[in-house]
Amino acid sequence: MSVAVAELATRSRVHYLNESYGVKSWLLTTDHKRIAILYMVSITFMFLVGACAAALMRIQLLEPAGAIVQPETYNKLFSIHGIIMVWFFLIPSIPAVLGNFLIPMMIGARDVAFPKLNLLSWYIYIIGACFILYTLIYGGVDTGWTFYTPYSSTYSNSHVFGAAAGVFIVGFSSILTGLNFIVTVHKMRAPGMTWFRLPLFIWSLYATSIVLVLATPVLAITLSLMAMERFLHIGIFNPAIGGDPLLFQHLFWFYSHPAVYIMVLPAMGVISELVAAYSRRRVYGYAFVAFSSFAIALIAFLVWGHHMFVSGQSVYAGMVFSALSFLVAIPSGIKVFNWTATLYKGSNSYDAPMLYALGFLGLFTMGGLTGLFLASLSIDVHLHDTYFVIAHFHYIMVGGSVMAYMGGLHYWWPKMTGRLYPDKWARFAAFTIFIGFNLTFFPQYILGYLGMLRRYAVYPAQFQALNVLSSAGASILGVGYFIPLVYLIWSMRYGREAGPNPWRAKGLEWETASPPPRENFEETPIVTEEAYAYPTRPRAVRV
Amino acid sequence: MASAKIVPVRTYILTFIALLVLLGVTTGVAYIHLGIGNTVIALVIAFVKMLLVLLFFMHLFYDKGIKRLAFAVGLLWLAILIVLSSADVFTRHWTPVPRGWGPDISLQQGPK
Numbered sequence: 001m002s003v004a005v006a007e008l009a010t011r012s013r014v015h016y017l018n019e020s021y022g023v024k025s026w027l028l029t030t031d032h033k034r035i036a037i038l039y040m041v042s043i044t045f046m047f048l049v050g051a052c053a054a055a056l057m058r059i060q061l062l063e064p065a066g067a068i069v070q071p072e073t074y075n076k077l078f079s080i081h082g083i084i085m086v087w088f089f090l091i092p093s094i095p096a097v098l099g100n101f102l103i104p105m106m107i108g109a110r111d112v113a114f115p116k117l118n119l120l121s122w123y124i125y126i127i128g129a130c131f132i133l134y135t136l137i138y139g140g141v142d143t144g145w146t147f148y149t150p151y152s153s154t155y156s157n158s159h160v161f162g163a164a165a166g167v168f169i170v171g172f173s174s175i176l177t178g179l180n181f182i183v184t185v186h187k188m189r190a191p192g193m194t195w196f197r198l199p200l201f202i203w204s205l206y207a208t209s210i211v212l213v214l215a216t217p218v219l220a221i222t223l224s225l226m227a228m229e230r231f232l233h234i235g236i237f238n239p240a241i242g243g244d245p246l247l248f249q250h251l252f253w254f255y256s257h258p259a260v261y262i263m264v265l266p267a268m269g270v271i272s273e274l275v276a277a278y279s280r281r282r283v284y285g286y287a288f289v290a291f292s293s294f295a296i297a298l299i300a301f302l303v304w305g306h307h308m309f310v311s312g313q314s315v316y317a318g319m320v321f322s323a324l325s326f327l328v329a330i331p332s333g334i335k336v337f338n339w340t341a342t343l344y345k346g347s348n349s350y351d352a353p354m355l356y357a358l359g360f361l362g363l364f365t366m367g368g369l370t371g372l373f374l375a376s377l378s379i380d381v382h383l384h385d386t387y388f389v390i391a392h393f394h395y396i397m398v399g400g401s402v403m404a405y406m407g408g409l410h411y412w413w414p415k416m417t418g419r420l421y422p423d424k425w426a427r428f429a430a431f432t433i434f435i436g437f438n439l440t441f442f443p444q445y446i447l448g449y450l451g452m453l454r455r456y457a458v459y460p461a462q463f464q465a466l467n468v469l470s471s472a473g474a475s476i477l478g479v480g481y482f483i484p485l486v487y488l489i490w491s492m493r494y495g496r497e498a499g500p501n502p503w504r505a506k507g508l509e510w511e512t513a514s515p516p517p518r519e520n521f522e523e524t525p526i527v528t529e530e531a532y533a534y535p536t537r538p539r540a541v542r543v
Numbered sequence: 544m545a546s547a548k549i550v551p552v553r554t555y556i557l558t559f560i561a562l563l564v565l566l567g568v569t570t571g572v573a574y575i576h577l578g579i580g581n582t583v584i585a586l587v588i589a590f591v592k593m594l595l596v597l598l599f600f601m602h603l604f605y606d607k608g609i610k611r612l613a614f615a616v617g618l619l620w621l622a623i624l625i626v627l628s629s630a631d632v633f634t635r636h637w638t639p640v641p642r643g644w645g646p647d648i649s650l651q652q653g654p655k
Contacts, residue, residue, distance in 0.1 A: 214620050250628045301623055305631065315638055317631035 015418070015515040030115035031518060036101035037416070038122050043089050043097065044485075046129060049136070050084035053077045055478065058440075058471040064461045074457035075142035076158065080132070082145025083163060087170050088129055090397055091259065093405045094266035095212075096121070096177055099205045101416060103181055105509040105516065106199050108190025108525045113183035121176035128170030135162035144455065146256070149237040149248040153229040160230065168223045171216045174262075178212030181205055190508070192527035199507055199531045200276075200289055204269025207293035211258045211265070211300060219255035222248065249311055253304035261300040263397055264364075265293055267404030268335055271357050274407050275339045277505040278354035279346025282532040285338040292331035299328050309380045318377055325375035332368050336361060351503070352426030356407025359434045363399025367392055370445065385455075388448025391441045399437055406433070406484065413488060414502045418515040419495030425487045433480035439473025506532050548605040558599040565592050 016033045026034060057077050060067050069077065100118065104111050112118050135141055141163035143152040152160050185198075185206050226248065228234045235241030237248045276283050283289055305313060305321030339361060348354070370392040373379050383389060414420055443466040448454075452463050459467065501510040512521050569588050572581065598604040603614060 214617070218624070244632065246631065247628075250631065251624075254624050254628075301620065302627065305627065308631075312635075314631045314634040316634040317627070320627070320630055 013513065014517065015513065016518050017417075017515050019518050028119075030111070030119055032100050032104050032112050032115065032118060033416075033516065033520075035118050035122055036097050036099075039092060039096040039100060039125070042122070042125060042129065043092055046084050046088040046132075049133075050081050050089060051478065051481070053081035053084070055474065057081065058474040060457060061459070061467045062471050064459050064464050066457045069457070071457040072142065073140075075144075075455070076140030078455060079141050079144050079163070080136055083132060083141070083167065085397075086145055086259070086263075087167050088125075088132065090263045090401055091174060092125060092177075093263075093401065094270060094408065095181070095205060095208060095262075096125075096173075098270065098405070098408045098412060099177075099181060099266065102412065102509055103184055103202060103205060104188065105512065105520050106202055106507060107185065107188060107193050108508050108521065108527060109184065109188035110519045110521070110524075112180045113187055114180050117176050118180055121173040121180070124173040124176070125170055128166045128168075128173065131162050131166030131169060135159045135166065138162070146252060147223070147226060147248075148252075149226060149229070150245075153226050153237060153248075161227070164223045164227060168220055171220050174212045174216045178209035178216070181209040182213065185209075190525050190527055193508075194527075196287065196290075197527055197529075197531055198290075200272035200283055200286065200293075201266075201269035203290040204265050204272070204293045207297040208262055208265045208269075211262050211297050215255045215258040215262070215301070218251060219259075222251040222255065225251070246308065246311055246313060249308050249313075250304070253307045254301070257304040257307065258297075258300040260393070260396065261296055263401045265296060267360065267364075267401040268293065270404040270408040270411075271339060271360050272335075273507070274353050274357035274411055275342050276532040276534075277411065277503055278351060278357070279343050279348045280534045281342050281346045282530065282534060283338065284341040285334070286531070288334050289338050292334040295331035296328065299324065299331070303328060303375075306375050306380070309377055310384045315377075322375055322377050326372065329368065329372060332364075336365055336368075350427075352421075352423060352430050353407045353411035355427060355430040355434075356403050356410065359430065360400055360403040360407065363395050363403060363434075363437065367395030367399055370395065383448060385453055386448035387444040387452050387454055390454050391444035391448060394441045394444075399441070403433070403437075406430070409488075410484075411503070412509070413491070414498030415509055415514050415516070417492050417495070418498055418513075419491045420498045420502060421484075421487050421491040421495055425483060429480055429483040429487075432476060432483065436473050436475075436477030436480045440470050440477050441473070443467070443470045443473070506534060548602070550599070550602065550605065554599055558595050561595055562592055565595075 016031055026038065029035060029038075056069065057074065060069055060074055060077075066074065100112070103109075139159055141156075141160055142158040143156050143160060143163070147160070147164060147167075152164075185202060189198075225236045229236050229238060229243070233241065235243040237243040237245060239245050272283050272289060303321060303325040305317055306325045309318050309322070339357075350358075370388070374383060374389060374392060410421065410426055447463055447466050447470075450463065452459055498514045500513050502514075503510075508521075508525055508527070509516075511525065565588050569585055572584050572588075575581075577584070597614070603611060
């Protein structure tokens with residue numbers, strides 16, 4: 001069939017993108033695929049806002065005395081950067097975009113269990129985002145993304161209410177998404193899709209959903225208590241009126257440490273899919289990789305005190321939290337070693353999604369190992385609140401989660417849009433992001449080790465060279481993110497037709513058309529084989 | 544849902560009355576001075592009220608299997624929060640505070 005005929009065939013076929021037109025058909029849709037696209041547009045916008053704040057911070061730090069803004073403004077820049085990137089980009093990124101789009105298709109369902117709740121979760125996200133944008137426009141918030149008391153509850157004169165309300169509201173969006181995924185995976189699997197035939201992406205998202213449902217309410221409670229102390233002067237965190245000065249940090253990190261795994265567990269699910277597809281092998285140790293997601297989800301709730309080693313927390317509690325924190329390395333290590341074992345002697349190809357997956361493997365490992373430094377009680381005394389911490393969690397969140405999101409977006413883009421992007425540009429962008437990322441954040445490890453503290457608008461002159469290097473890296477990273485934005489949008493109109501399965505990958509989502517019809521499948525699929533059932537290579541005959 | 548049991552309205556009304564009675568007892572006990580006993584009684588009554596709401600209003604009495612498991616997991620998570628936070632609160636004062644490098648006041652005052 002010629003290209004022109006194939007193009008004509010796709011255009012004449014009814015799919016989720018062309019079944020109806022107009023703003024109303026999008027704003028009132030209950031189709032999980034369209035809701036995923038709504039989320040994608042929204043979080044990309046918020047990412048751009050958060051990235052602008054980061055760019056201004058990196059320009060400010062070009063000079064020891066600060067290049068462009070007042071210290072007060074700098075405080076607002078890092079606060080809004082953290083709040084937006086954590087709650088309005090990273091947490092919804094893979095679950096709400098890729099999860100929404102793929103979970104029903106991967107398990108052979110027509111939609112999620114509660115399509116209207118799914119749309120509601122997007123509206124709640126938008127309302128939360130409006131509060132944050134209001135806060136930004138009317139002067140910003142300067143508490144940092146952590147809202148620590150007593151600064152947030154007593155002293156700050158910035159727009160704490162707007163920011164906290166935005167975060168409080170967006171939490172409900174997370175809870176609804178998590179609830180929807182749990183019920184969908186339990187109730188909507190196609191005939192023959194047993195638990196151990198599920199793609200590992202589903203196992204990861206299921207574990208993530210449990211964390212979302214269990215942890216997010218504590219964030220809402222914590223912010224409510226902070227508001228009660230700030231506006232009603234009820235003694236909860238202030239010891240002068242009967243509160244406990246560390247209670248806020250306990251409650252906040254009981255949510256926010258698991259939130260790290262809300263960001264990285266879905267990323268691990270994406271990497272499992274990419275590694276299998278581009279090495280054309282079943283993921284080595286499938287069950288171990290699946291259960292390690294649950295181990296991570298459980299241990300995530302037991303380690304929050306490692307954020308508080310120097311807060312005045314009891315040293316005995318510190319010892320317990322330190323020991324428990326080391327445990328996270330075990331299931332994380334299982335995953336990394338099993339992915340590596342999958343690649344070993346695989347039929348590997350190095351398309352753009354695979355480059356992102358390989359980037360993830362290296363960067364996540366570095367981020368994870370430096371986490372062990374920080375979990376050690378004595379080393380943390382030196383490194384706490386320095387740029388070492390900043391570098392560590394950016395290696396996890398950007399080097400890990402964002403790399404995986406980009407990889408996943410490239411891998412499933414042909415499924416979402418029916419079009420292929422230019423592969424050379426995609427590989428170029430992946431390399432640019434990898435180089436830019438390391439140039440930005442590796443110097444920050446050294447800066448932190450040398451003693452440069454985070455959240456300062458000025459710094460001693462001997463740190464300038466490394467700071468300039470970091471800012472230069474950030475500009476390369478910015479270009480790396482901008483290139484995919486251009487060619488992905490370009491590909492929606494001018495990209496080649498993808499066909500149902502351009503990567504010859506396994507999985508139910510590749511068995512339906514690209515873009516899929518409204519109901520995902522013409523008829524409900526019946527699953528008869530394991531996940532990743534790639535044909536095995538004939539064994540070499542030894543003579 | 545086919546498995547959902549239809550609970551008679553009488554059960555809801557009786558539960559509601561029980562909650563109101565317990566509310567009255569809580570208020571009444573607050574006026575009697577019992578020292579630490581006030582807190583203990585208030586917490587016990589609160590626990591009983593929570594059980595009534597869970598079992599009858601939220602149907603846990605009639606639900607089996609995974610719904611009870613989901614509730615148990617929620618309680619387990621709450622227990623983790625309370626236990627590990629308490630590990631800090633109750634051991635904070637165990638650490639001996641070093642005297643520091645300054646002159647020892649007890650030596651300056653001479654032997655007692």
